[in-house]
Amino acid sequence: MSASGLRRRGAALALLAALGCSSGDGDAGSLTAVSWGGAMARAVNKAQYEPFEAATGVTIAREDYNGGLAEIRTQVDTGNVHWDVVDLETFDSLRGCDEGLLELMPDDLLGPGADGSAPAEDFWPGTITDCGIGRIFYSTVLAYHPDRFPGETPATLGDFFDLERFPGRRGMRRSPLVNLEFALMADGVAPEEVYAVLDTDAGMERAFRKLDTIRDFVVWWEAGAQPPQMLADAEVVLSTAYNGRIFNAQVAENQPFVIIWDGQVLDFGQYGIVAGTPNLEVALDFVRFASTPESMARVSAEIAYSPVRRSALPLVTTHRETGVAMAPHLPTSPENMGRALVSDTRWWSEHLDEVNERFSAWLAR
Amino acid sequence: MTEPRSVGPPARARLRAAGLTLPLVAFVGFSFLFPLGTMLSRSVYDPLVADALPETLALLEEWDGETLPGEPVFAAAARELETALGDRLAGRLGGRVNRVASGMRSVIVRGARAAAEAPAATARETLIAGDPAWGDPATWRAIRTAGERFTVRHYLRALDLDRDAGGSVVRQPEELRIYVPLLLRTLMVSGAVTLLCLLLGYPIAHLIANAPPRRARWLILLVLVPFWTSLLVRTTAWIVLLQTHGVVNSLLVALGIVADDGRIAMIYNMTGTLVAMTHVLLPFMVLPLYSVMRTIPPHFMRAASSLGANRRQSFFRVYWPLTLPGTAAGSLLVFILAIGYYITPALVGGSSGQLFSNMIAFHMQTSLNWGLAAALGGILFVAVGALYVVYDRLVGASSLRLG
Numbered sequence: 141m142s143a144s145g146l147r148r149r150g151a152a153l154a155l156l157a158a159l160g161c162s163s164g165d166g167d168a169g170s171l172t173a174v175s176w177g178g179a180m181a182r183a184v185n186k187a188q189y190e191p192f193e194a195a196t197g198v199t200i201a202r203e204d205y206n207g208g209l210a211e212i213r214t215q216v217d218t219g220n221v222h223w224d225v226v227d228l229e230t231f232d233s234l235r236g237c238d239e240g241l242l243e244l245m246p247d248d249l250l251g252p253g254a255d256g257s258a259p260a261e262d263f264w265p266g267t268i269t270d271c272g273i274g275r276i277f278y279s280t281v282l283a284y285h286p287d288r289f290p291g292e293t294p295a296t297l298g299d300f301f302d303l304e305r306f307p308g309r310r311g312m313r314r315s316p317l318v319n320l321e322f323a324l325m326a327d328g329v330a331p332e333e334v335y336a337v338l339d340t341d342a343g344m345e346r347a348f349r350k351l352d353t354i355r356d357f358v359v360w361w362e363a364g365a366q367p368p369q370m371l372a373d374a375e376v377v378l379s380t381a382y383n384g385r386i387f388n389a390q391v392a393e394n395q396p397f398v399i400i401w402d403g404q405v406l407d408f409g410q411y412g413i414v415a416g417t418p419n420l421e422v423a424l425d426f427v428r429f430a431s432t433p434e435s436m437a438r439v440s441a442e443i444a445y446s447p448v449r450r451s452a453l454p455l456v457t458t459h460r461e462t463g464v465a466m467a468p469h470l471p472t473s474p475e476n477m478g479r480a481l482v483s484d485t486r487w488w489s490e491h492l493d494e495v496n497e498r499f500s501a502w503l504a505r
Numbered sequence: 506m507t508e509p510r511s512v513g514p515p516a517r518a519r520l521r522a523a524g525l526t527l528p529l530v531a532f533v534g535f536s537f538l539f540p541l542g543t544m545l546s547r548s549v550y551d552p553l554v555a556d557a558l559p560e561t562l563a564l565l566e567e568w569d570g571e572t573l574p575g576e577p578v579f580a581a582a583a584r585e586l587e588t589a590l591g592d593r594l595a596g597r598l599g600g601r602v603n604r605v606a607s608g609m610r611s612v613i614v615r616g617a618r619a620a621a622e623a624p625a626a627t628a629r630e631t632l633i634a635g636d637p638a639w640g641d642p643a644t645w646r647a648i649r650t651a652g653e654r655f656t657v658r659h660y661l662r663a664l665d666l667d668r669d670a671g672g673s674v675v676r677q678p679e680e681l682r683i684y685v686p687l688l689l690r691t692l693m694v695s696g697a698v699t700l701l702c703l704l705l706g707y708p709i710a711h712l713i714a715n716a717p718p719r720r721a722r723w724l725i726l727l728v729l730v731p732f733w734t735s736l737l738v739r740t741t742a743w744i745v746l747l748q749t750h751g752v753v754n755s756l757l758v759a760l761g762i763v764a765d766d767g768r769i770a771m772i773y774n775m776t777g778t779l780v781a782m783t784h785v786l787l788p789f790m791v792l793p794l795y796s797v798m799r800t801i802p803p804h805f806m807r808a809a810s811s812l813g814a815n816r817r818q819s820f821f822r823v824y825w826p827l828t829l830p831g832t833a834a835g836s837l838l839v840f841i842l843a844i845g846y847y848i849t850p851a852l853v854g855g856s857s858g859q860l861f862s863n864m865i866a867f868h869m870q871t872s873l874n875w876g877l878a879a880a881l882g883g884i885l886f887v888a889v890g891a892l893y894v895v896y897d898r899l900v901g902a903s904s905l906r907l908g
Contacts, residue, residue: 210869239597314851314856358856359855360858375748375749375773490608500687
């Protein structure tokens with residue numbers, strides 16, 4: 141086809157898209173899938189988008205975003221929906237569902253587990269919500285560079301708050317999320333009681349008092365890429381970090397970082413479908429496809445996040461690029477789950493506004 | 506007969522000239538005034554709860570606010586919540602009430618579910634079985650507050666104020682006072698950055714304005730290159746330079762100026778914020794200054810000295826007043842841009858890296874409380890407007906020259 145022909149065809153397609161039609165020609169349809177960019181988008185592309193396109197003939201347009209619901213809200217409010225399937229943080233998925241920005245997921249969407257178990261048994265409790273289907277677990281862990289601790293090395297969450305035995309600055313994300321949970325667990329609260337304690341004024345006070353003990357030694361980070369950098373540059377001796385970022389530094393940059401899994405706080409991401417999309421059927425097909433144990437396991441072969449289906453975990457073997465065995469690097473591997481907490485997003489969705497104000501005031505003091 | 510003809514052409518020409526600005530007027534109206542207006546209206550107007558619970562709210566008007574409301578109120582609430590649940594509105598309702606009092610979202614949603622799925626003998630028992638908080642007058646007060654169609658509570662919140670149970674305005678408890686301190690800090694940081702930009706930018710602009718054209722072009726390029734570089738790259742570059750084991754500290758240690766264990770903290774604190782923001786905003790100071798300085802004939806200074814002024818006098822009495830329009834324009838630009846900055850401070854500012862705009866971004870993107878975000882934006886708008894008025898009184902806005 142000549143260049144002008146291509147251009148004309150491109151213009152015609154753009155026109156069709158602008159008119160809100162799916163491109164004709166009797167093909168299998170199209171879908172716009174939105175992910176986080178970077179390693180996450182590459183992993184999902186390899187593990188889920190490409191196989192789905194190959195299996196169904198659907199064309200997937202890939203877009204990136206930085207989380208939050210602002211774009212989705214604008215699309216729904218103006219009736220101009222051009223995103224279909226979105227990788228959501230659970231927090232956004234809950235609020236988006238409340239606000240009517242996301243489609244409800246049908247009850248019979250999901251298939252059985254790899255061991256034949258019913259989806260409700262197979263998915264980790266709470267990972268299926270009205271508008272979201274769980275995808276992956278990621279975790280906030282503690283990490284350090286072994287060179288900073290020639291003698292005794294930190295091994296528990298309590299050590300993170302122990303400035304006497306392990307002096308030096310610590311990196312923490314500038315947000316109350318996860319940090320309050322860390323503080324309470326380090327103060328001796330059992331993981332299953334953390335949110336009951338946080339629900340009381342005294343418990344909230346207790347968490348902030350614990351944070352007070354290391355406040356002057358904290359370097360606050362903002363972006364997930366910062367902690368590995370700060371650890372490598374000796375800006376901090378210990379840091380909270382996303383486990384996937386530390387894994388990347390370990391295998392891709394040969395950094396000898398060590399992860400402390402004790403007291404890890406897990407969060408899960410979900411797939412959600414933007415309300416009012418013209419491609420609802422294809423979008424549901426995609427979510428069904430991406431939620432099979434095999435598809436989830438393929439994601440974990442790309443990036444160190446765990447599948448939210450229990451029966452998918454045994455299907456994960458090695459990292460596709462480097463051949464590293466993945467089990468020790470996955471948050472939900474039994475050996476890493478000794479003391480672990482799954483973040484209660486529902487609690488946070490009700491309290492974040494107030495707690496965030498309190499945290500900001502505490503930080504500004 | 507002659508008169509209209511003589512007035513006609515100029516009037517038509519004027520009209521045609523005015524017509525040329527129509528696209529601009531339409532564009533400004535559509536892309537600026539309209540969104541600004543809708544956004545600001547959100548800060549005082551929210552009909553969602555009022556529309557969903559009209560009967561309940563009407564009945565609550567009679568209520569004393571202290572004791573538990575009677576069965577008719579419960580019955581109306583149960584009925585309207587059930588409808589809201591069917592319309593997928595219960596969560597949104599809960600979210601709105603939750604903004605008045607934390608924890609209310611699940612109370613509302615559970616109440617709605619109970620009303621739809623497990624009605625008891627009385628509506629009161631139904632709702633309280635759904636969530637015991639329905640037996641607490643505080644829940645009803647929160648609903649009543651959230652039901653105000655027109656409200657000033659977002660502005661109260663943005664000024665760290667609240668209303669107590671009796672309705673009088675009180676200050677927030679100390680641990681929740683955040684917006685006023687952040688606003689003051691933001692104004693202070695912006696002021697400091699403006700001053701630093703002026704101190705650094707003035708000599709640079711002077712140098713460029715008085716250099717031969719070829720060299721001036723190169724110098725301008727040097728000012729603009731960082732301006733064209735991505736914000737994140739520049740910010741990261743400062744981290745590499747300023748961190749504890751960064752280039753600057755290592756150099757100081759190698760030269761023996763500071764000890765290895767006494768490295769200076771230059772980033773993740775206020776210093777980092779000021780350095781990085783000054784760097785980012787410097788071109789906005791240099792360019793207006795340069796364009797004004799270029800128009801000042803060099804022989805003015807020579808004339809001043811030939812009339813007996815020393816260098817200091819001729820600078821302060823001749824040169825400086827002539828550059829005032831550029832100084833004012835640059836300062837205003839830098840100050841207003843600095844007020845809206847938040848990514849750079851968030852990355853390099855440590856615990857001081859949280860500024861007013863961070864909170865606006867938080868409420869726009871995370872909490873979705875656009876009403877509060879709009880109120881915060883409105884307050885920033887008023888603060889900047891007030892500063893502009895002060896500036897106008899001191900310097901005179903007509904002297905402003907943007908280049």
